[in-house]
Amino acid sequence: MAEQSPSPLVLIVEDDDQMRRYLRTGLTAHGYRLLEAGTAAEGIRLATEYPPDVVLLDLGLPDRDGIEVARRIREWSTAPILVLSARGQEAQKVAALDAGADDYLVKPFGFDELLARIRVGLRHAAKGPEGDVVRSGALVLDLGRRRVEVAGKEIHLTPIEYRILATLAKHADRVVTHRQLLQEVWGPRSTEQTHYLRVFMTHLRRKIERDPVRPRLLQTEPGVGYRLRSDEPA
Numbered sequence: 001m002a003e004q005s006p007s008p009l010v011l012i013v014e015d016d017d018q019m020r021r022y023l024r025t026g027l028t029a030h031g032y033r034l035l036e037a038g039t040a041a042e043g044i045r046l047a048t049e050y051p052p053d054v055v056l057l058d059l060g061l062p063d064r065d066g067i068e069v070a071r072r073i074r075e076w077s078t079a080p081i082l083v084l085s086a087r088g089q090e091a092q093k094v095a096a097l098d099a100g101a102d103d104y105l106v107k108p109f110g111f112d113e114l115l116a117r118i119r120v121g122l123r124h125a126a127k128g129p130e131g132d133v134v135r136s137g138a139l140v141l142d143l144g145r146r147r148v149e150v151a152g153k154e155i156h157l158t159p160i161e162y163r164i165l166a167t168l169a170k171h172a173d174r175v176v177t178h179r180q181l182l183q184e185v186w187g188p189r190s191t192e193q194t195h196y197l198r199v200f201m202t203h204l205r206r207k208i209e210r211d212p213v214r215p216r217l218l219q220t221e222p223g224v225g226y227r228l229r230s231d232e233p234a
C-alpha cells in the first residue's frame with residue numbers, strides 16, 4: 001500500500017453486535033476505515049453511497065439473505081466480497097460465491113486469517129490477474145506464456161489440466177467453487193459434473209505437488225471447491 005493513499009474502506013454487513021464489535025476493534029487497530037450495516041438493505045445502500053474497497057458479508061441477515069447483497073453489489077462493483085458464514089451454511093456459502101462473493105471465512109475465525117484474506121482481496125483488486133506469474137512453492141505458472149514449471153523444470157499439462165490450474169491461479173488464494181471451475185473449463189452447461197473435477201485434480205496434484213496425498217498447493221475446500229495457494233508477498 002502506498003503511504004499517501006488513504007487506508008482501505010471496509011464495509012461490514014453483519015447483524016450480530018458482538019461480531020461487529022470484534023471486527024471493528026481489530027480492523028480499526030490495523031488502520032482500516034469502516035462502514036457498518038446491520039441489515040441487507042443498509043449494506044446495499046452504504047455500498048452504493050460510499051463504494052468500499054472490501055466487503056465483509058454475513059449471510060444470515062434479518063431482512064434479506066446475504067447472497068442477495070453479494071449479487072446486488074456485484075452488479076456494479078468489483079470490490080472483493082468476503083463472506084462470513086456459520087458452520088452448516090455450506091449451500092448458502094456456495095450460492096454466495098456463485099453470486100459474486102470472492103471468498104469465505106467460517107465463524108469463529110482468527111483475526112490474522114481475516115487480515116490475510118483482506119490483503120489477498122485488495123491485492124487482486126489492485127492489479128488484476130492478466131499476464132501474471134503465479135508462484136506457489138516450487139510451482140511457477142506463467143499465465144502470459146502458458147508455461148508451467150515445477151522446481152525449475154517445465155512440466156506438460158493437458159489442455160484441461162492447464163485450464164483448471166490457470167483458473168485457480170487467476171483467483172490465487174481465493175476459493176473457486178465447483179460450478180465456477182466447471183463453467184470456466186468445460187462451459188456453461190457442465191456445472192453438475194463435479195466428479196470430473198476430482199479426477200483432474202488427482203492428475204494435477206501428481207504433477208505439481210511434492211506429496212500428492214497431502215497437497216499443499218492445490219487445496220480442497222470440502223463441499224465448496226478448490227483453492228490454489230500462492231506465496232503471499234511480504
Ligand code: CA
Pocket residue numbers: 014015016058059060061
Ligand atoms: Ca447474522
